[in-house]
Amino acid sequence: MSCKPLIRVQAEDFDPAAEADRLTAGRKDVGALVSFIGLCRDDGGKLAALELEHYPGMAETEIGRIATQACGRWPLTGLTVIHRFGKIPAGDNIVLVIAASSHRRAAFEAADFLMDFLKTRAPFWKKEHLASGTADTWVKATEIDDAAAERWS
Amino acid sequence: MQIRYFAWVREKVGIEEETLDLPGNITTVADLIAYLKTVDDNHAAAFEEEDAIRVALDQMHVEADAELGAAREVAFFPPMTGG
Numbered sequence: 001m002s003c004k005p006l007i008r009v010q011a012e013d014f015d016p017a018a019e020a021d022r023l024t025a026g027r028k029d030v031g032a033l034v035s036f037i038g039l040c041r042d043d044g045g046k047l048a049a050l051e052l053e054h055y056p057g058m059a060e061t062e063i064g065r066i067a068t069q070a071c072g073r074w075p076l077t078g079l080t081v082i083h084r085f086g087k088i089p090a091g092d093n094i095v096l097v098i099a100a101s102s103h104r105r106a107a108f109e110a111a112d113f114l115m116d117f118l119k120t121r122a123p124f125w126k127k128e129h130l131a132s133g134t135a136d137t138w139v140k141a142t143e144i145d146d147a148a149a150e151r152w153s
Numbered sequence: 154m155q156i157r158y159f160a161w162v163r164e165k166v167g168i169e170e171e172t173l174d175l176p177g178n179i180t181t182v183a184d185l186i187a188y189l190k191t192v193d194d195n196h197a198a199a200f201e202e203e204d205a206i207r208v209a210l211d212q213m214h215v216e217a218d219a220e221l222g223a224a225r226e227v228a229f230f231p232p233m234t235g236g
Contacts, residue, residue: 038236052235053160055228058212083235095236115236121214123228124235125160138161141232 003076005067011086023078023100032104034111042090055123066117074106120149159230165199
């Protein structure tokens with residue numbers, strides 16, 4: 001089974017439907033497609049936007065490494081990861097992961113795995129712009145995210 | 154050696170990147186951090202919480218005991234918060 005991950009790191013928004021179509025177009029072996037979209041939430045009206053800083057080059061490379069691991073671990077027919085950077089207002093998309101496989105279990109698990117490792121390994125940092133206009137603050141990494149990544153080892 | 158900083162490490166150091174000629178006795182990432190702390194007050198402040206800082210050598214994650222070897226680029230940044 002071939003799985004050549006499509007990785008994109010970009011400022012622009014993405015089109016989840018178009019990306020899903022790309023993984024199924026012209027083939028009949030895909031039985032399951034799991035897509036995850038991470039959005040910028042406003043935390044009850046407190047947050048105006050997130051500023052996502054990234055390490056150009058390493059961001060693509062590191063997501064590629066995680067995606068290649070997923071392709072080795074599950075029988076995927078395709079895998080797409082798109083991560084945005086720059087200023088993202090509350091309500092907008094941040095990240096898209098779509099895993100395609102013949103069977104649902106592999107697709108669910110691969111998408112879950114990708115997100116856990118993106119959070120702890122991909123070089124992106126979020127800064128919060130608050131609606132109140134008070135000083136911007138860097139989001140702290142959480143132990144919950146670390147624990148989520150460790151459960152795959 | 155090219156040194157790059159991201160997120161709050163970048164803000165504390167006050168620059169995005171710099172090129173430094175390192176003394177010959179600096180062979181590991183930990184040696185480099187100890188050296189950078191002596192550069193000026195901004196560097197010292199950035200590396201004060203040393204355990205909170207992550208490192209990449211030529212865009213690969215490494216631990217503080219890693220040898221610098223022939224690496225061209227080292228980057229320092231906080232734990233990642235993407236996704």
